[in-house]
Amino acid sequence: MAAKSFFITTAIDYTNAAPHLGHAYEKVLADTLVRWRRLCGVPAYFLTGVDQHGQKVQMAAQREGIEPSTYAARETAKFLALWETLGLSNDGWAETTHPAHKRVVQGCLQKLYSQGELYKASYSGFYSVRQEQFLTDKDRLPDGTFGTEWGQVVELAEDNWYFPLTKHKDWLVRLLKSRQLVFPDFRQQELLNAAEKISCDLCISRPRERLSWGIPLPFDENYVTYVWFDALINYISFAGYRPMGETGAEFDGLPTFNSLWPADFHLIGKDILIPAHGIYWLIMLHALGFTDEQMPGFLVHGFWNMGGARMSKSTGNIADPATLATQYSPDALRYYLMRDIATGQDADFNAERLILRYNADLANDLGNLVNRTLSMANRYRAGILQPTSKNLPFTSELAKAIVALPERVATEMERHHVHAALEAINELVTRCNGFIEIAAPWKLAKDPSPEASSNLDATLGLLTDAIRILAILISPVLPRPAAEIISQLGLEPSKELVFQRAKLGLLPEGHRVGTPRPVFPRIESAESSK
Ligand code: MSP
Numbered sequence: 001m002a003a004k005s006f007f008i009t010t011a012i013d014y015t016n017a018a019p020h021l022g023h024a025y026e027k028v029l030a031d032t033l034v035r036w037r038r039l040c041g042v043p044a045y046f047l048t049g050v051d052q053h054g055q056k057v058q059m060a061a062q063r064e065g066i067e068p069s070t071y072a073a074r075e076t077a078k079f080l081a082l083w084e085t086l087g088l089s090n091d092g093w094a095e096t097t098h099p100a101h102k103r104v105v106q107g108c109l110q111k112l113y114s115q116g117e118l119y120k121a122s123y124s125g126f127y128s129v130r131q132e133q134f135l136t137d138k139d140r141l142p143d144g145t146f147g148t149e150w151g152q153v154v155e156l157a158e159d160n161w162y163f164p165l166t167k168h169k170d171w172l173v174r175l176l177k178s179r180q181l182v183f184p185d186f187r188q189q190e191l192l193n194a195a196e197k198i199s200c201d202l203c204i205s206r207p208r209e210r211l212s213w214g215i216p217l218p219f220d221e222n223y224v225t226y227v228w229f230d231a232l233i234n235y236i237s238f239a240g241y242r243p244m245g246e247t248g249a250e251f252d253g254l255p256t257f258n259s260l261w262p263a264d265f266h267l268i269g270k271d272i273l274i275p276a277h278g279i280y281w282l283i284m285l286h287a288l289g290f291t292d293e294q295m296p297g298f299l300v301h302g303f304w305n306m307g308g309a310r311m312s313k314s315t316g317n318i319a320d321p322a323t324l325a326t327q328y329s330p331d332a333l334r335y336y337l338m339r340d341i342a343t344g345q346d347a348d349f350n351a352e353r354l355i356l357r358y359n360a361d362l363a364n365d366l367g368n369l370v371n372r373t374l375s376m377a378n379r380y381r382a383g384i385l386q387p388t389s390k391n392l393p394f395t396s397e398l399a400k401a402i403v404a405l406p407e408r409v410a411t412e413m414e415r416h417h418v419h420a421a422l423e424a425i426n427e428l429v430t431r432c433n434g435f436i437e438i439a440a441p442w443k444l445a446k447d448p449s450p451e452a453s454s455n456l457d458a459t460l461g462l463l464t465d466a467i468r469i470l471a472i473l474i475s476p477v478l479p480r481p482a483a484e485i486i487s488q489l490g491l492e493p494s495k496e497l498v499f500q501r502a503k504l505g506l507l508p509e510g511h512r513v514g515t516p517r518p519v520f521p522r523i524e525s526a527e528s529s530k
Contacts, residue, residue, distance in 0.1 A: 006037045008258040009235050011268045013049075015075035016056040019082050020311060021304050021349060022269065024321035025149070025337045029301060031088045032338055035476035036413045038089075040499045042286065044431035045260050047238055048083070049067055049094025050076050054227030055206075056133045058213040068213040070517060072097065078322070085117045085325050085480060092255070094234040096215075099250040105230050106218040107244040108288060109204075117164065117287050120220075123203065126158035132227060133202060134286040146310050161205035161223060168283045169198040175282070175292055182278065182298045183416065184344040185268070189276040202280060204229045208274040230282045243288065256461045263296035273300050285332050299416060311349075319349050328523055331478055335422075338477045343416045352476040355525045356400060361422075362481075365429045366470065368519035370485055372436060372465040374516035380445040385464055385492075385510045386457040394455045395462045398435045399504060401428060402466045406502040409473045418477065425474055435459075439461050464489060464513060472502045490514045 010030045013023045027048055034046040061071035076095060083090070094101070113119050126135045130151025140146060146153045172195045175181075182188035205223035206214060214224030240257035266276055277298060285295060288333050303310065306317045307438040336354040337359070341347035377383055403430050412421035436459075444456040468489055475482035475497050483493035493505045495501075 003043065004258070005238065006034070006042050006496045007263045008034050008044070008046055008265045010048040010411065011265050011266075011272060012051040012096065012231055012234055014054070014056055015050050015052045015072045015079070016265065017313060018075060019321060019322075021319040021321050021337075022311065024078070024082065024086065024333070025304055026267060026269065026301060027083060027088055028334050028337050028475065029343070031086075031090070032334075032476045033265075033267070033299075033413075033416065034090060035479060039472070040410075041496065045092065045239075046088075046090045047092040047094055047239070048088065049234060050079055050096070051227065051231045051234075052096045053224075053230055054215045054465055055129065055211055055213075056227075058211060061127075061213075067095065070310040077148070082322050082325070086324070087329050088104045089479075090366040092238050094238040098238075100246075100248075100254060101234060101237040103246050103248070103250065104216050104241060104243060105215045105217060105233045107246055108233055108284075109229075110162070110218045111226065111243045112287055116522060118204070119162050121162055122157070122433070125155070127156045128153050128155050134205075136200065151220075158207060160203045161199040161208070161220065163204045163229070163280075163284070164201045165283055165286070166281065168171055168286055169195065171284055171286060171374060172198070175286075175295065178294065179295070181282075182184055182273065182300060183265075183293060183302065183350070187298075187300045187344075189236045189274055189362055191274055194274045195279060198279065202226075202229075224518065226279060228276050229284070232276065232284060233449055234243070235266060235281075236261065236285075239263075246372055249437060256317045260297075262290075262294045265297050265299040266302065267299045267512060270300050270301065270302055273298060283323070283511075300344065302341065302344055304341065304347055304349045306349050308348060312338060313439075316329050319351075320526050322355070324351070328354060328358065329521075331481055331520070332523060333363075334477060338418045339422045340419070352525065355523045358520070360524055361426050361429075362478075362520040364472075365426060365433060367518065369429055369432050369436075369463070370467055370488065370519060371516045372433075373460065373467060374488060374513055376441050376445075377460045377464060377513050378515060380441060380456060381460060383514070385507060385513065386509070387510050392441070392455065392458045395435075395458045397522060398431065398466075399462060402462070402469060403504055404522060406473060410499070413476070422474070422477065426472065427472060428466065432463055436463070461507065462504075465507055468496065468507065469502045469504070472497055472499065484517075484519050486517055488514045488519075 007073060008030050010026050013019060017417055030046060034044045037044040057072050058068045061068040104515045126306060128135055128150035135146060135150065175193040175256055176195055180188060182191055204226045205217055206226060207220055208224055211224055215230050217223045217225060239260045240254045266277060282295060305311065311318045321333060332354060335356050339357055340353060377385060405424060408424045409421045439459045441456055444452045467485060471485040482497060486493040486496045
């Protein structure tokens with residue numbers, strides 16, 4: 001049997017509106033983490049997608065007087081276009097209207113129903129249209145009203161189908177006490193606290209007359225499935241799970257479940273760990289018969305805010321990633337999103353900082369290093385380099401710093417601290433640029449002594465090797481520029497962009513580098529061009 005791949009998924013985004021910066025952040029982070037694994041030679045699978053059903057989409061479509069399916073397809077196209085622009089390397093694409101997904105959702109429901117895990121009950125109470133859920137007294141503010149986060153709240157009396165969370169509460173608490181599933185750690189503690197307070201079951205159906213845009217319950221045609229119960233299942237339906245041994249052409253091309261499950265990480269924002277992923281999803285899997293060892297892990301990221309406040313369409317307080325990518329380039333956006341936030345924490349979006357980061361770290365530092373080194377190699381040595389293994393005292397301090405970098409980056413990446421890995425990379429770039437100033441190859445080139453000549457060879461060889469290693473290490477975040485840099489070094493990106501090759505001295509003797517072309521054109525900001 002094939003070894004299990006590293007399996008990372010993202011949340012699937014609602015298609016009730018175009019993608020926003022938070023969506024782009026999460027997907028680029030997943031892309032970076034999976035590219036890191038591939039760089040290290042680990043077989044990996046990256047699944048992302050869109051959440052197309054539910055009341056939010058139905059209402060948005062109604063407002064425009066079009067069918068929900070037309071609406072969802074139109075918004076889905078915007079997500080796909082953005083992911084293409086940002087260079088996502090996802091292996092799977094989860095659209096919840098996909099026929100295979102629908103059958104797996106129905107299969108899961110049927111299985112739970114047959115096992116006696118679902119029951120019908122009548123409920124009357126307050127219902128949040130925006131959050132698509134019934135509210136309880138716990139959701140009231142001290143003055144007795146429901147907060148604005150719930151949007152429109154209406155009174156409803158309905159028969160519905162329920163999934164018994166309470167029955168599995170003790171199991172979940174035990175699981176969370178015995179296994180670390182959630183990163184960062186404090187989120188696991190928050191989840192455990194919430195699990196200990198589970199006091200009601202989950203309503204998993206919506207009457208068709210009120211919500212038609214969903215997957216019909218297989219055992220009661222008057223209802224469609226609650227959108228979360230449908231959406232969460234994407235993680236297994238698109239990974240090849242067949243609850244009732246389903247077959248058919250719609251399953252063609254899906255992966256083999258055993259080669260992926262359990263997911264190493266569901267990468268999600270902090271707003272959807274509790275209750276959706278940490279409570280509903282884990283209990284759903286348990287009720288479906290998954291063992292404790294088959295429970296997935298969760299990597300929970302923070303939020304991008306604007307001016308300290310949550311981004312929100314209604315206040316117009318929003319950054320549009322498609323516009324940012326066009327205005328500043330996809331590379332600038334990817335770099336900023338990975339460099340200016342610590343995984344797990346929040347950050348404030350600021351376009352001026354995006355420009356600053358890109359111009360300082362990439363255009364000035366890395367771009368300049370590549371440009372100067374290749375120009376000097378061409379000018380002083382006709383592009384031909386001597387091996388760096390000579391290890392002269394002249395270059396030994398810098399060589400030590402280069403040797404230490406891959407391990408440092410690996411440690412940070414394994415902890416998902418992409419920002420810290422980039423910081424370490426940038427530190428070495430700065431150091432290499434500083435070394436050029438001290439070594440002054442333009443002076444060495446004029447000095448006829450054999451020592452100067454040998455120092456010039458060592459300098460150019462070491463800097464070129466450093467650039468090669470830097471390109472390898474930065475490639476999960478900036479795959480396109482990394483490949484471009486490797487090509488300019490006269491090397492083959494597909495062979496060179498491998499973590500194993502992030503070692504000094506792997507340039508062949510007498511290697512000839514190419515000519516430099518700008519990899520990171522400077523961004524002229526509105527301010528600086530005034
Ligand atoms: N459709 C559900 C997820 C179902 S997963 C089975 C949903 N969609 S969403 O479009 O509202 O959010 C998608 C992801 O984007 C979530 O992980 C959410 O936390 C993340 N973000 C939404 N706004 C964000 C920011 N401002 N910043 C960072 N991430 C944010 O929830």
